[in-house]
Amino acid sequence: MTNEVDSALDGTGAPTPAPRKNDPETLARQIVEKLTYSVGKTPAEARRYDWLEATTLVIRDRIIDQWMESSQRAKTSGEKRVCYLSMEFLIGRLLRDAINNLNLTEPIREALSRYGVDLDLVELLEPDAALGNGGLGRLAACFMESMASTDIPGFGYGIRYVHGFFRQEIADGAQVELPETWLAHGNPWEFERRELAYEIGFGGKVTTIQEPGRPARQVWRPAERVLAVAYDTPIVGWRGRRVNTLRLWSAQPLDPILLDAFNSGDHIGALVESNKAEAITRILYPADSHQAGQELRLRQEYFFSSASLQDIIRRHLHANENLSNLADKFSIQLNDTHPAVSVAELMRLLIDVHGHEWAEAWEITRNTFSYTNHTLLPEALEHWPIHLFERLLPRQMQIIYAINAGVIREAAQEKGFDDSKIAAISLIDEGNGRRVRMGQLAFVGSHAVNGVSALHTELMKETVFHHLHLLYPDRIENKTNGVTPRRWLMQANPGLTDLVTDAIGPAFLDDIEKIADLDPLADDAAFRERFAAVKRRNKEQLANLIGERMATQVDPGAIFDIQVKRIHEYKRQFLNIIEAIALYDQIRSHPERDWTPRVKIFAGKAAPSYAQAKQIIHLANDVARTINSDPAVRDLLKVVFIPNYNVSLAEIIMPAADLSEQISTAGLEASGTGNMKFAMNGALTIGTLDGANVEMLEHVGEDNIFIFGLTAEEVAQRRREAHSGRSIIAELPLLREALDAISSGVFSPEDPARYHDLVSNLYNNDWWMTCADFQAYWDTQRRLDALWQDQDEWQAKAVHNTARMGWFSSDRSIREYARDIWKAGPDA
Ligand code: BZD
Known part of the structure; x- marks a missing residue:
């Protein structure tokens, strides 16, 4: 093996650890050493869980060497550092990721097998770190991995929730949430x-201090204080080149128990x-499409924003005299508005704590921050009642008023905005x-604001941020999402990775866009057969x-037709x-x-308070029960709802799909990232012209993706016309009969009225265009049925999908952020 980890260059003159050997022999010895001295077991006594612990510790040692080197390099080189502030990091399991990125999969497998231990089974015991709800949190995790892999000094900042996203069980067809x-x-x-x-304050009062001969100062005296304590997790890049840090904050009392009391x-x-x-860091809010609204949520947002900014400032002042050049040394990306209070908090720290003037502080702040928007749904946009904000964060509220005054002045003076335009841009919703x-x-x-797909970015300019876009026309830009091919191709689908390596060589492992070399093999019958055989094995596993x-x-011979994602009306599982x-x-x-045999597979969680979404889960399970027990359809149709969708389950599901369902109401899915994971693994997509589907169409070509339904513009038009489903249902017997079956209790005989509301919404309103798109969806599904009968054609399209999806790597997204927004990284 030649994959020895480089010795550390820590720049301190301290002795550097000797290079570690990575042959199976050495690894086996070290694992047993950990088993003995850290876990306290002999190989004979050890259970699988103990092997997990020992193996993790051996891998961890190797990471630490690289980690120290990367941290030292970032500190001493003066290179610009990127801080990704996110309330969520949906990282999943880390062991396989670390082993793969250190290129140790085979030697570790071999080392464990000497003791009769199977690496695959050991990996399954690691808990899945679910510190996020869905796409936004998973994107943050992919971005962390890609920053390390593309050699960008990146720091993730977030919250160390004691309880991550809830565990979902299905009881009598309904979702049950467990901690x-x-x-x-x-x-x-x-x-x-x-x-x-760091100390984080809440509440209290702001007093104005006027000292003779000096400008007035504001002093905030919080009524409560808590401590934010850092917990660091190493994030290993591809081939261990760089190891970055994910720093999660945990809230602790200043005085653990008030000794006086x-x-x-x-x-x-x-x-x-x-x-x-x-309580601040005890639980992740499980709503991904409704603003949470509670005080605790605002506390969480401020807590992690302030801790992260204090930490960034401390780091900066370690190597710089003052904060004037902060924006040259740090970029801070706000992952949605959850950390947006950071804007006011950085202003406070600059002015009240570090003595900067307002104008300079504002310049520094704007040049340091950039903001990513992930939704245009009005019900998901965050806004806080002034009285709550003022009570919890009185100084930050003052600063927001002052920022607002400046922006309004600029809009009126420089662009001549009238009252209604001013009302649209105001930071205060009156x-x-x-x-x-x-x-x-x-x-x-922020100096840059981005959407997460081309369509979404255009809609941002036209809708939610229309007037701010008129005021600052250069600020909005697009950065289409991506997913890391290490986790979503190499680790999740080793069979396909081996096949591709065999066919075009290993260069695509280092530069995923080279997977395009596979494209001509779509015409090679022997290759298609091998491609189909890999898919077949993945389907058998699922x-x-x-x-x-x-x-x-x-x-496994049927079409595996899969829709996995959060349950939401706009995503249209219904x-x-x-x-x-x-x-x-x-x-x-x-x-x-x-008939072409199909298995329709669903998975996903509903926010606990989202009644309609929970009804949809219940319906999927009721329908599955009825259809699967009906001998009349035998193996021609099955419906399955797999409980507790999470990252680890996704890693099994993505490689096993023939057909990926990306069928949101057009204009409402900002990007989607599951769409990318599926297609990379050779699934064909049935989808609307929404989010990143639009760009997928451009990359894979119209023959290799199945687009149907209304466009975003047509949806907007129908909504203006107060569209309803009634007349459509009257004209479509297939749709009418299906709805009649649902509302008459065919699938819920024990409670026939269960789905009355769900169905009557379609008749009266059809807000999500379910009826409007039904016929086009049905027709497209039947075209797919026919295509399945021609396996040569189907598999050729599947190969084209895998070959043409390289652009959707998060490495590409991160390079674009680095080049256009952060001005950081190796190419800066
Ligand atoms: O972000 C999602 C969008 O819906 C997807 O279209 C997009 O691909 C991804 C990544 O950009 N948004 C979320 O996942 N949002 C949340 O999870 C969320 C969480 C808390 C509060 C509000 C939204």
């Missing part, structure tokens, strides 16, 4: 940095403050009980999982279910026809 406890057995990947703790016998009272502090608009705050406080977890047998019901009807009515 998630990823830290129950400790977390070997994190390092607590007790010495890195405790000593005077008030044991409960002494714990109240401590509980209040710890019409809604007076609220602070976090989108506007993030926008004006079929086994479905058999084991849900006692449902599915045929449309997919209605199509399944219509198909079921048709198969029963025409058993003599040559």
